Amino acid sequence: MAILFFLLHLLAISLSVYGDAFIGVNIGTDVTDIPSPTEIVALLKAQSIQHVRLYDADRAMLLALAHTGIRVTVSVPSDQLLGIGQSNATAANWVARNVLAHVPATNITAIAVGSEVLTALPNVAPVLVSALEFIQSALVAANLDQQIKVSTPHSSSLILDSFPPSQAFFNRTWDPVMVPLLKFLQSTGSYLMLNVYPYYDYVQSNGAVPLDYALFRPLPPNREAVDANTLLHYTNVFDAVVDAAYFAMSYLNFTNIPILVTESGWPSKGDSSEPDATPDNANTYNSNLIRHVLNNTGTPKHPGVPLSTYIYELYNEDLRTGPVSEQNWGLFYANGGPVYTLHLTGAGTIFANDTTNQTFCVAKNDADTKMLQAALDWACGPGKVDCSPLLQGQPCYDPDNVVQHATYAFNAYYQKMGKSLGSCDFKGVAIVTTTNPSHGSCIFPGSSGKNGTSINGTTQAPSPANSTVSGCLSQYYKGGSFTTTLIFVALFFSSVVVL
Known part of the structure; x- marks a missing residue:
């Protein structure tokens, strides 16, 4: 009983x-x-x-x-x-x-x-x-x-x-x-x-x-x-x-x-x-x-x-x-x-x-667009990210907006820096996620895919052989504003991003 x-x-x-x-x-x-x-x-x-x-x-x-x-x-x-x-x-x-x-x-x-x-x-x-x-x-x-x-x-x-x-x-x-x-x-x-x-x-x-x-x-x-x-x-x-x-x-x-x-x-x-x-x-x-x-x-x-x-x-x-x-x-x-x-x-x-240890750095959807633009310009300039896949006609050009382009650049920098602490912040407009932001033929660095090639444990998106960083920068610096914008961006992020 x-x-x-x-x-x-x-x-x-x-x-x-x-x-x-x-x-x-x-x-x-x-x-x-x-x-x-x-x-x-x-x-x-x-x-x-x-x-x-x-x-x-x-x-x-x-x-x-x-x-x-x-x-x-x-x-x-x-x-x-x-x-x-x-x-x-x-x-x-x-x-x-x-x-x-x-x-x-x-x-x-x-x-x-x-x-x-x-x-x-x-x-x-x-x-x-x-x-x-x-x-x-x-x-x-x-x-x-x-x-x-x-x-x-x-x-x-x-x-x-x-x-x-x-x-x-x-x-x-x-x-x-x-x-x-x-x-x-x-x-x-x-x-x-x-x-x-x-x-x-x-x-x-x-x-x-x-x-x-x-x-x-x-x-x-x-x-x-x-x-x-x-x-x-x-x-x-x-x-x-x-x-x-x-x-x-x-x-x-x-x-x-x-x-x-x-x-x-x-x-x-x-x-x-x-x-x-x-x-x-x-x-x-x-x-x-x-x-x-x-x-x-x-x-x-x-x-x-x-x-x-x-x-x-x-x-x-x-x-x-x-x-x-x-x-x-x-x-x-x-x-x-x-x-x-x-x-x-x-x-x-x-x-x-x-188990996967796959993380990505993406732009915050509600971030100020001017802040995003400044961060994007820094990543593609002083940050030495290869932004050529964002050029018109390239795999990551569409959708053509600052949030999507910044996401690509932020993540490329984050992966290049070995996902180190502080490399995904950009003055508070970026955030780490485990959701792979790749879409269509646009394969983001750090992701696994047939169009990507693994480099030092991460995956780099393919880019045209003749593309250069300066070619990507021309997409964002127009009308003679390159010098002043670059100086502003460098000053703005010099104390924020770990180099």
Whole structure:
């Protein structure tokens, strides 16, 4: 009988998370020159990312995500919680404006109400459950409650005595909130949203937590952590924290609420007091995390039970305050270039740059045309790019506009410079993409194609034998303006492009 109950319990958890585990990404916006929503979505599609979490419900972003099929978690910013938690009408208006206005074109599947409210904004805690209930009521009225789940992300610091996991419990100060919150999640078939950061567990442990244990690196059996009460073996911090949350819910008599990890990651750069915030460690952690999740490994307490996770985060947020690490959790720079190349062999198609390493530099569609023209002139002049394929009658002349011609020139320079950091910026009018911009007979440098020839690992577009760089420049410098324009362009870009 006990075995049957255990199996049914596992089945209930598996069904409640709707199939296999997924990897998603958080999209923060504290970024200088943040890409446009269209460019962000292009990066998501190029990297095969099908799940994203927004920290708000930005209209432009939701419109850009429409008709992509990407599953979206929108958020109620914490500073709006007091109003929503005290007024059913305010909550209904928020849902109408930020959800109903976008579905079904945009595939909104969850609403995260606030973020780490109990630990970061305790004064708002008394209205947290009301906010969830009011938003849920609005979804029920719109017949969307089965499609869209409502929850609120918690910091793992809410869990006390997290090891051994079997002895963990939530900070009892918050029992008056946690008990009705868990009842809400249980009754609506939602999940406990949890932010899990082994980096901080490692840093704050004063050496008690081995780095390998935090990074999912293999441990010999004698170094695995063992829960003496359950005899479960733990090979990584991530699983131990998640299981601590499961046990903490069990302590309050809730045993059938699944967990969704809304944030997890590792910083790639830190200050002098953060020596383990490195690209190699960030790569190791996120690569291992992705494999762990997509393999449906589960945790020692719930093996094989899907544990979907959102990586923190898509872009480095250079505007965030605090230590250097706060600005360096991203997988990509704002220009679309990868901060590091993930090692994901055998982990599916997510994050395409890990296997192909094919990236291209393209002009931003919404960039100022004068800036684009200046950058194009520089690339074809001082940048020493062979722009002859852009001449009239040549393969890349059409379409004849500054965006398309600049894209070719930018990419040719980027490939010539070995895709080095800073070689795809051009004063903010260029961005890195994994989408091959080649079209028709116009084969871009760096792409693979029967019309291209590989040079030093990249592919150069074919060009007529007698074409010269000066021939391309004549396309852009007319009416005696060559000298003054060239001087302006050289000055404008001398401090921007890495030569």
